[in-house]
Amino acid sequence: MTRTTHTIDDLRDAMSGSVILPGDADYDEARAIWNGDIDRRPAVIARCAGPADVAAALSHAGANGLEVAVRGGGHGYWGAAVPERGLMIDLGLLDTVTVDPRARRARVGGGAKLAQLDAATQEHGLAVPAGTVSHTGVGGLTLGGGFGWLTPLHGLSVDNLESAEVVLADGRCVRASATEHPDLFWALRGGGGNFGVVTEFEFRLHEVGPIVHLGLMFVEQDRAAHAIRTARDGFGALPPGISPGIACICAPPAPFVPEQHHFAPGVAVIMVGFGSAEEHAEALGPVREALDPLFEAVMPIPYVALQQMLDEGAFWGVHAYSKGLYLDALPDEVVDVIAERLPGRTSPLSEMLVFPFGGAFAEVADDATAFGGRRSMKYVVAIEAMAPDAETLLRDRRWVRETWDALLPAAVGPGSYVNLMAEADDGALRSSYGADKYERLARIKAEYDPQNVFRANANIKPA
Numbered sequence: 001m002t003r004t005t006h007t008i009d010d011l012r013d014a015m016s017g018s019v020i021l022p023g024d025a026d027y028d029e030a031r032a033i034w035n036g037d038i039d040r041r042p043a044v045i046a047r048c049a050g051p052a053d054v055a056a057a058l059s060h061a062g063a064n065g066l067e068v069a070v071r072g073g074g075h076g077y078w079g080a081a082v083p084e085r086g087l088m089i090d091l092g093l094l095d096t097v098t099v100d101p102r103a104r105r106a107r108v109g110g111g112a113k114l115a116q117l118d119a120a121t122q123e124h125g126l127a128v129p130a131g132t133v134s135h136t137g138v139g140g141l142t143l144g145g146g147f148g149w150l151t152p153l154h155g156l157s158v159d160n161l162e163s164a165e166v167v168l169a170d171g172r173c174v175r176a177s178a179t180e181h182p183d184l185f186w187a188l189r190g191g192g193g194n195f196g197v198v199t200e201f202e203f204r205l206h207e208v209g210p211i212v213h214l215g216l217m218f219v220e221q222d223r224a225a226h227a228i229r230t231a232r233d234g235f236g237a238l239p240p241g242i243s244p245g246i247a248c249i250c251a252p253p254a255p256f257v258p259e260q261h262h263f264a265p266g267v268a269v270i271m272v273g274f275g276s277a278e279e280h281a282e283a284l285g286p287v288r289e290a291l292d293p294l295f296e297a298v299m300p301i302p303y304v305a306l307q308q309m310l311d312e313g314a315f316w317g318v319h320a321y322s323k324g325l326y327l328d329a330l331p332d333e334v335v336d337v338i339a340e341r342l343p344g345r346t347s348p349l350s351e352m353l354v355f356p357f358g359g360a361f362a363e364v365a366d367d368a369t370a371f372g373g374r375r376s377m378k379y380v381v382a383i384e385a386m387a388p389d390a391e392t393l394l395r396d397r398r399w400v401r402e403t404w405d406a407l408l409p410a411a412v413g414p415g416s417y418v419n420l421m422a423e424a425d426d427g428a429l430r431s432s433y434g435a436d437k438y439e440r441l442a443r444i445k446a447e448y449d450p451q452n453v454f455r456a457n458a459n460i461k462p463a
């Protein structure tokens with residue numbers, strides 16, 4: 001049983017980590033998150049070093065009526081990790097990744113970043129599906145689902161979760177797995193941060209790389225509709241070891257981009273090969289020829305470099321806003337809407353990403369996890385405004401909303417991937433999860449967090 005940590009001194013005495021308050025030298029750095037548009041001032045930041053620290057922080061928040069928020073990697077779009085005048089449970093110290101190569105398992109601290117996870121697992125030629133930007137946090141990404149380049153081969157991050165160590169709202173620390181608290185384990189695999197603070201994730205690992213094959217073909221924006229259509233048609237016939245994506249971006253000033261094309265708006269058709277170079281070349285051939293790209297990067301690269309390829313386009317401190325959609329198909333009319341909307345963005349960092357789902361993602365039963373979305377869905381679309389300043393963001397936020405409105409009639413509903421929502425209202429959440437899943441989650445929430453302590457998130461109200 002955790003003793004009540006009523007005063008700040010009680011909290012400091014109870015914690016092995018540190019307590020940061022307004023006015024402290026490191027306060028501003030500690031409250032900053034990835035989205036530079038979020039500027040909130042927590043009353044207390046508890047930098048936790050383990051489950052006992054998390055329990056002490058929860059006790060302090062309860063005794064003082066402070067709203068609780070949890071910060072993993074700080075990449076949540078709407079800044080749910082930073083409570084205005086509340087208590088932030090900062091998991092940044094919990095970033096250890098321990099790999100057991102024989103058992104093919106990784107134990108990952110609740111505040112670790114994808115870069116740390118990838119680096120530790122790749123030392124053994126292993127990996128687990130995670131996101132496409134390496135400074136994203138494992139915590140928030142996994143609890144919402146977690147998709148990335150390995151998803152067509154091995155499913156979502158949650159599909160590879162073996163167990164989790166969780167501090168519950170009442171301060172108890174439990175392990176959730178298929179055999180211990182199975183209902184909680186189900187809810188953690190997609191239900192977001194609603195059910196407790198995960199201090200450690202245990203993942204199953206797969207053999208990956210260390211060298212994989214990148215195929216990136218960039219087509220100028222004037223031919224966006226042609227590029228997206230060609231990609232869609234080509235992606236329909238891919239063998240299992242190829243992972244595709246469409247990124248409507250501006251060409252980054254990267255070494256593989258000819259200087260005259262730096263910042264050129266266009267469509268990057270990406271096909272990553274996890275098998276042999278020959279298989280990759282064979283799959284790439286017809287798409288490459290039909291695209292007639294402006295430039296391309298087709299080369300073997302380390303898996304960790306693939307995972308960092310999009311990092312700089314989404315740098316720390318950028319002002320951001322995002323909305324997502326799920327599509328059951330990508331008909332020509334939808335391609336045309338996307339192509340027509342692209343020139344409307346102001347910031348060269350704003351982007352639209354279209355990731356096809358399928359493969360191992362689609363082989364998991366809908367009710368096997370709490371992931372918000374059907375496994376039969378064919379595409380997830382992320383419409384993202386990113387700008388160097390708040391003013392430009394205002395303009396591109398409008399672009400995101402109007403683009404989302406234009407695509408909504410073709411989408412499966414207003415709900416989408418919970419981790420892409422910059423605003424998660426109850427209606428959108430119910431639409432993401434569907435009625436049955438939402439109600440099951442609400443019942444589990446009522447059991448594990450009846451007071452809704454963990455509500456600074458895509459919140460599921462206790463039944």
Ligand SMILES: Cc1cc2nc3c(=O)[nH]c(=O)nc-3n(C[C@H](O)[C@H](O)[C@H](O)COP(=O)(O)OP(=O)(O)OC[C@H]3O[C@@H](n4cnc5c(N)ncnc54)[C@H](O)[C@@H]3O)c2cc1C
Nearest residue numbers: 072073074075076110131132137139140141146147193198
């Ligand atoms: C640049 C960028 C790229 C992205 N790319 C992808 C991608 O490729 N694939 C993908 O699936 N998603 C992607 N996302 C979305 C990402 O999954 C979410 O933004 C996610 O919330 C980030 O998690 P975090 O821990 O970094 O964020 P945080 O802001 O720290 O956390 C978000 C919320 O998650 C909860 N949370 C976090 N950690 C814990 C924990 N250990 N225990 C309990 N609750 C916790 C809390 O409720 C918290 O408020 C991307 C986001 C960004 C900004």
